[in-house]
Amino acid sequence: MVLLEVSNLKTYFYTLRGIVKAVDGVSLTLDRGQTLGIVGESGCGKSTLAWSIMGLVPPPGRIAGGSIKIDGDDITKMREGDVRSKIRWKKVSMIFQGAMNALNPVYKVADQIAEPLLYSGAPRDEAYARVAELLEMVGLDPKIGERYPHELSGGQKQRVVIAMALIMEPDLVIADEPTTALDVVVQAQILNLMKELQRKKRRSIIIISHDLGVVSELAEKIAVMYAGKIVEYGTAEQIFNNPMHPYTQALIRAIPRLTGPVTKLEYIPGSPPDLRSPPPGCRFAPRCSKVMDICRSEEPVLEELEKDHFVACWLYRR
Ligand SMILES: Nc1ncnc2c1ncn2[C@@H]1O[C@H](COP(=O)(O)OP(=O)(O)O)[C@@H](O)[C@H]1O
Ligand code: SF4
Ligand SMILES: [Mg+2]
Incomplete structure (x- = not known):
């Protein structure tokens, strides 16, 4: 049964120096009892997406488009008083970053x-x-x-x-970087605790991290976010065994291994774009090793390439 349905969500920050399109057309659904991981580098809009679902986007931000349905109620259309008395903390709660x-x-x-x-x-x-x-x-x-x-x-x-x-x-708990400030041993303990909560209580969980390794410990489904958009979405197995987007592939190469021989970590060169003026076409193009001409002018859309596995990349369009 669907608990959360986010459709074409746009959450922008209207700053004096321009409009920051932090979440720019995100759609996702989450069933009761399901765990979704959201992964991407810092500055890709993960926290803004979470604040949106809590109805707590800080000014100068606001929801500029789309809908967020929780148990069928669109919180973007509800009055703040109703969100506070019926939804926030009771149906959806959040472990804030930091x-x-x-x-x-x-x-x-x-x-x-x-x-x-x-x-x-x-x-x-x-x-x-x-x-x-x-x-x-x-x-x-x-x-x-x-x-x-x-x-x-x-x-x-x-x-x-x-x-x-x-x-x-609450039915849904959003955990935004719940292990980030902790040392490795404590990180593992906190992840184990979350696994237990998930197993015993069958709550829906959204776990957010810049580290795909952390997300993969818990999540059944994973959304990879880059520059305000979901660029790949699938089951944890699909994301790990068959990552298709070059950004996902790079994130996997960047996971630190705790066991086994120490191999060289591959960092992704460059950094995510300024979300006031993202590059035209594919937003990852300036950093992508497989970039083609079309990538720099036309934006790829999310397409289902195998069952439940969505990718936004020109490599797979023919
Ligand atoms: N209060 C704010 N005012 C203006 N811009 C903001 C604010 N909060 C976040 N942003 C911008 O929104 C973008 C996404 O940030 P955030 O959602 O925190 O990303 P992440 O959680 O993936 O690191 C960034 O460019 C960030 O600078
Ligand atoms: S669309 Fe082009 S630039 Fe973007 S990830 Fe795919 S190959 Fe790279
Ligand atoms: Mg964040």
């Missing part, structure tokens, strides 16, 4: 996790019992609720942030 470093230093952990429940009118003892349960679920001693954020390690703080995202029992 949130573990933005916990409020003056409140105890349990108070921060309990806040939305108390706000929605739950009795105090019930709310705090639920917090203790959640802390246990994310692998923390419930006593940690009595501490302040600065008394916790990075990994503990990230577990607290995950508990915060789960307190209202």
